[in-house]
Amino acid sequence: MTATQTDISTGEVAAEQRVTEEELARRARQKELTSRWFWRILSYVVVLAVWEFALLDIFSWLRGNPLDPKLLPGPSEVLATFGEIWGEGTMPAAFQATLTRIAVGFGLSFLIGAMVGILMQSKWFEGFFKDAVLISLSAPGLIWVLITAIIFGNRPIGPTIAIILTTFALVTVNVSEGIRALPKDLLDMAKSFKVSLYKRNRQIVIPHLAPYLFTGLRFGFSIAWKVTVLTEVFSSSEGIGFEMRISAVLFDMSEFLTWILAFFFFALFLEKVVLEAIERRYFRWRQAVVAS
Amino acid sequence: MTTTETPRRNDVSASTAMSSAPNPLAVAVRIVKSPHFARLLFPVFLFAVWHITLAAVEQVWPFAVDVLPTPGEVGAFMWDEFITDTLARKNLYETFYISLRRLMSGFAIAMVLGTALGLAMGLSRATNAFCHDWTMAILAMPALAWALFNSIIFGFDDRGPILTVILAGIPFVIVNVREGVRNTPRELFDMARSFKVPQSRIIRHVLVPSLLPFMFAAARYCFSIGWKGLVIAEVFGGQDGAGWTIKFWYDAHRAHGVVGYAAFFVIFAILFERLVFEPISRRAFRWRPQLQTEVVEEAFTENQDLQDQERPVR
Known part of the structure; x- marks a missing residue:
């Protein structure tokens, strides 16, 4: 509504008054921002308060019988447990184990997914890989985790294969989406000027695909870390998933919540802050990245 | 031989019919x-790889072959399950019926709550x-955490x-419905109001049609994510259902059962x-020239804050 007011004012009102209009608009925006932050902060306070004081009763009501308070620790207790575990010094090792697994598994998955996506430029390979992509997208990650766990046991190759099978299709889908949006005129021109296949790929296809690859990377990572934690629950003796399973088996809920929340925040940080910052930096030259 | 149609299968009858054609090689x-x-x-390629892997493993570690399922074993297992001859406590149909019932309850609750919140x-x-x-935050939480909890x-x-299922699916519903509300054409609302169209008809003819593709995307995602979450939940906290049964075969160490x-x-x-x-999608969107659902996937937060600022929110 502020926008329409300024529109009307620009035509007829004198310059001094326009300044006040702009000032008004600025103030309105300021107010809007304040209100947004007010609600945002209020939501944190409310949710944490509900968790600390009321969640136990809510779950007891849902269960139909009272819940042991030990099974649902509040945020303050989780924070205290975090301090304890951090003091023990086991956390960095567990993080490292999980992150290594993600890096190896998802790195390979990304390469395979991108290669399959590029192969799917040709109709023949599109037909060939269609069902593989469909299955990978629609099947629950749990089945790959269980199959690889039963076949490979505790060997590190099992989780790697499970991660690849769950995430490669996300990369493939993004890459083939990018390929569908390739600048055909450029490619046709390059072809008619007899530019070599390698050069065509290197100088037209890859720069065009880069943002799509990046979207695939971010989507894939958000799935990959979840699958990795799941594989560790079944077939591993270290890492976040393993610690989660141990604490769940021991009914130590505050430890359980500490592990999952710690890794959750870490993964969110990687996903939303680090990867997005890299994306912004790397694609600064683009006006607007239109990657689905 | 017609040149426009490519035969779907190169089965024996097709190839013998073709041998009389002018150029069989072409x-x-x-x-x-x-x-x-x-x-x-x-699939042929897949089975070939499967067989070759089995043969190779037999050469290198003969003892490991017991663990590896052969295609024949898996096929036999699936057939036995199919004709309800099973060692598990419930047969295939009962198992999937139980899971589907849970999925549907969770899905319905998630759709209702999510639509209300999204609106x-x-x-x-x-x-x-x-x-x-x-x-x-709920969206980014792994289903495993919800399942164990x-x-x-x-x-x-x-x-x-x-x-x-509810916790895994609801964020997709919320986000898609919210996008749908934001994308409703504002001019249509204004026009309807200035022509004094009653509220009920505005909802029926303006809001619902523009919301429908988003609702549909929401349902699809909620369903598939809910299904993935459900099986994990059944593995840890179930006595029956699809997730429990695959865990049953896993615990029994029957690789062919798991596969x-x-x-x-x-x-x-x-x-x-x-x-x-x-079919629903084809029916519901028959009136559209093409489906233009902006399906909101995992990482839809890009430029979210930007949109919050730029888009007029009604």
Whole structure:
């Protein structure tokens, strides 16, 4: 509504008054921002308060019988447990184990997914890989985790294969989406000027695909870390998933919540802050990245 | 020989029919080059890789072969399950019926609650600011965490898995419905109001049609994510259901059981997509020239804050 007011004012009102209009608009925006932050902060306070004081009763009501308070620790207790575990010094090792697994598994998955996506430029390979992509997208990650766990046991190759099978299709889908949006005129021109296949790929296809690859990377990572934690629950003796399973088996809920929340925040940080910052930096030259 | 149609299968009868055609070699080349042939080649290729892997493993570690399932074993297992001859406590149909019932309860609750919240968030800035971060947090949480948590809270009954389905699916509904509300054409509302169209008809003819594709995307995602969450929840907090049964074969250390059941999972998901969502989508969007759903996937937060600022929120 502020926008329409300024529109009307620009035509007829004198310059001094326009300044006040702009000032008004600025103030309105300021107010809007304040209100947004007010609600945002209020939501944190409310949710944490509900968790600390009321969640136990809510779950007891849902269960139909009272819940042991030990099974649902509040945020303050989780924070205290975090301090304890951090003091023990086991956390960095567990993080490292999980992150290594993600890096190896998802790195390979990304390469395979991108290669399959590029192969799917040709109709023949599109037909060939269609069902593989469909299955990978629609099947629950749990089945790959269980199959690889039963076949490979505790060997590190099992989780790697499970991660690849769950995430490669996300990369493939993004890459083939990018390929569908390739600048055909450029490619046709390059072809008619007899530019070599390698050069065509290197100088037209890859720069065009880069943002799509990046979207695939971010989507894939958000799935990959979840699958990795799941594989560790079944077939591993270290890492976040393993610690989660141990604490769940021991009914130590505050430890359980500490592990999952710690890794959750870490993964969110990687996903939303680090990867997005890299994306912004790397694609600064683009006006607007239109990657689905 | 017609040149326009490529035969879908190069089975024996087709190839014998073709031998009388002028140039059998060209025809064969064309068949091999067709995408349909490639699609059919994929399972063949998969089985070949499977056999070769088995043979190779037998050479290197003869003792490991006991663990590895052969295609024949898996096929036999799936057939036994199919004709309800099973060692598990419940047969295939009962198992999937139980899981489907849980999935549907969770799905329905998630759709109703999510639509209400999404509408509220699309219509009011304060609600949006209040719920946005928590929706994102629930969305990014792995289903495994919900599954383990709910199994500890609720023990072994229906409520844990159902709550997992709700928690896994609801953020997709919220976000899609909110996008849908934001994308409703404002001019149509203004025009309807200035022509004094009654409120009920505005809702029926303006809001619902523009919301429908988003609702549909929401349902699709909620369903598939809910299904993935449900099986994990059943593994940890169930006494029956599809997730429990695959865990049963896993604990019994029957690799062919695990692989066979996994195949049922895939078949279930694909059948549902083909038999339920695709026909509905075709029917509901027949009036559209093409489907333009901006499906909101995992990482839809890009430029979210930007949109919050730029888009007028009604």
